[in-house]
Amino acid sequence: MTQLILFNVMNGLIIGAFYALMAIGLSLIMSLSDVINFAHGGFLAVGAYLAYSLAPYIGFWGGLLVAPVLTAILGLIVEKFLISRVYGRDPLYSLLLTFGLAFIFEDGTRYIWGAQSLPYQVPGWLMSPLSSSFFFLTGYRMLMIVLIVAVVAGLFVIMTRTRLGLRIRAGTLDLETVSILGVNVRILRNLNFGIGIYLAGLAGVLAAGQLGLQPTIGDSLIMPSFIAIIIGGLGSLTGTLLGGLLIGVAQGITTVFFPSASEAVMYVMMALVLLVRPQGLLGEEGRF
Amino acid sequence: MSGYALVAEGLHTYYGKSHILHGISLKVGEGKITTILGRNGAGKSTTLRSLVGLTPAREGKITVFGTETTKLPPYAIAEMGVGFVPEGRKIFANLTVEENLKVPVDRPGKWTIQTVYELFPRLQERRNNKGRQLSGGEQEMLSIARALLLNPKILILDEPSQGLAPLIVREVFRIITQMRAEGMSVLLVEQNVRMSLEVADWVYVLNDGEIAYSGTAADLQADEALLQSLAGVSAEKWEI
Structure with a gap:
């Protein structure tokens, strides 16, 4: 029983x-650009398929390194030529635009790579369990955790130690004032979007090794990501991280005791948070 | 007067469909303090927002040291050496004092984080405090310091004395005259008529989006009747 719970908590942590x-990227874009990026799952799928196509040439590790960067570059281009055009307009425009983009990404990947x-080949030695009693602890799962921790830590450093990060944080509060201080806010929003899409691309590559590749790979991740933002508190990176992990673990545990509720549990959590602390667990005060 | 740092001609500015500025023309003398007075809603803040590019004028022309800036975005105007201290200070509450000072782009000049700390020692003491923890006076100093880090040739301030204790107001005006002494051109919007006439070289009075008076500060200060009649243009009373 303990092992079963541990197994599901571990699964939950990874999915979380x-x-x-996903949620951190969405939240960065939402805070600075006021755009809810429904195409985020599409970018995730692009990252996954790029890694798949690159792997025969540059191997698994090369794909892991290069595919998220290429996805981020695609993000920079999409922001510059499409998304930046709807800034400052009614939110309906950006919703329709990113919703349409999501369909284009999904059908595009289906057209190129098949339905x-x-x-997705992960090196064999990564797939074997680390020990026989903890069969679910594979090297690949450890790798995912280490990588995600490293990337999130790196993002924290960027946000608190670099001027780019400071300007993004200042801009989430008051972009107008950032612009009168001489900062090119078009470039700032563009780079911020690229960072968010990089995270989506990385999630895609890692998910490909865990879940396999299909054009709708991002779909099952996008709704929980929005809920993670609401639970953690919009604008708080730490809160969003916490929200994602909480939802994942809650799903894992619910799977053990009440499997049919594992989908519903995050909505229950969201409802509770909205009732008790509408600004999210680390909203406002935790805003960074 | 040697020349003009900033010249605006016939500005017409709108918020949506409401016509706010009706052909504002003004000049900011190089190395001088120019002040714009007027009651609430006269269009003072809108004039400044048009000059720095936040609310672009629909008609008219703005030049900064001879270069036209009318259609430029705010960051490009700032890059040319226009520093702006906005109404309500607009400091970044979620960042520390020091982080606030790292937001502006670097333009070469005497002002660095170190030299603004020398100008405002209080900010250095509070360098690790978040913006939201500062008093109104400290916020005003931070807002001025932040604009100075651009090493501006023109400093534009929107009601810097608003809501501050008299002692702090004196300090703010002392800084403004010090900037003029260092050769900076200053454009000041104020409700505090007495204080601004004391420091200003040239004064404009705005009413309903038009220039109602333009002259030297000394002339306006000397002519109590004129001052009263200009104040009487507005329904609200000035703080004279």
Whole structure:
């Protein structure tokens, strides 16, 4: 029983880390650009398929390194030529635009790579369990956790130690004032979008090794990511991270005791948070 | 007067469909303090927002040291050496004092984080405090310090004395005259008529989006009747 619970908590942590990666990117974009990026799951799928296509040439590790960067570059281009055009307009415009983009990404990947699920090759030694009693602890799962922790820590450093990060944080509060201080806010929003999409691309590559490849790979992750933002508190990076992990673990535990509720549990959590602390667990005060 | 740092001609500015500025023309003398007076809603803040590019004028022309800036975005105007201290200070409450000072872009000049700390020692003491923990006076100093880090040739301030204790107001005006002494051109919007006439070289009075008076500060200060009649243009009373 203990092992079963541990197994599901571990599963929950990993899926929660995916939610968190997605949610942090969504939250960065939402805070600075006031755009709810429904195409985020589409970018995740692009990252996954790019890694798949690159792997024969540059190997698994090369794909892991390069695919998220290429996805981020695609993000920079999409922001510059499409998304930046709807800034400052009614939110309906950006909703429609990113919703349309999500469809384009999904059908685009289906057209290029096919509708059927593809296997994504992870080096064999990463797939074997670390010990026989904890069969669910594979090297790949450890790798995912280490990578996600490292990337989130790196993001924290960027946000608190670099001028780019300071300007993004200042801009989430008051972009107008950032612009009168001489900061090119078009470039700032562009780079911020790129950072968010990088995280989505990385989540995609890692998810491909865990869940396999299909054009709708991002769909199951996007709703929990929005909920992670609401639970953690919009604008708080730490809160969003916490929100993602909480949802994942809650899902894992619910799977053990009440499997049919594992989908519903995050909505219950969201409802509770909205009732008790509408600004989210680390909203406002935790705003960073 | 040697020349003009900033010249605006015939500005017409709108918020949506409401026409706020009706052909504002003004000049900011190089190395001088120019002040804009007027009651609430006269268009003072809108004039400044048009000059710095936040609410671009629909008609008219703005030049900064001879270069036209009418259609430029705010950050490009700032890059040319226009520092702006906005109404309500607008400091970043979620950042520390020191982080606030790292937001502006670097333009070469005497003002660095170190030299603004020398100008405002209080900010250095509070360098690790978040913006939201500062008093109104400290916020005003931070807002001025932040604008100075651009090493501006023109400093534009929107009601810097608003809501501050008299002692702090004196300090703010002392800084403004010090900037003029260092050769900076200053454009000041104020409700505090007495204080601004004391430091200003040239004064404009705005009423309903138009220039109602333009002259030297000394002339206006000397002519109590004129001052009263200009104040009487407004329904609200000035703080004279």
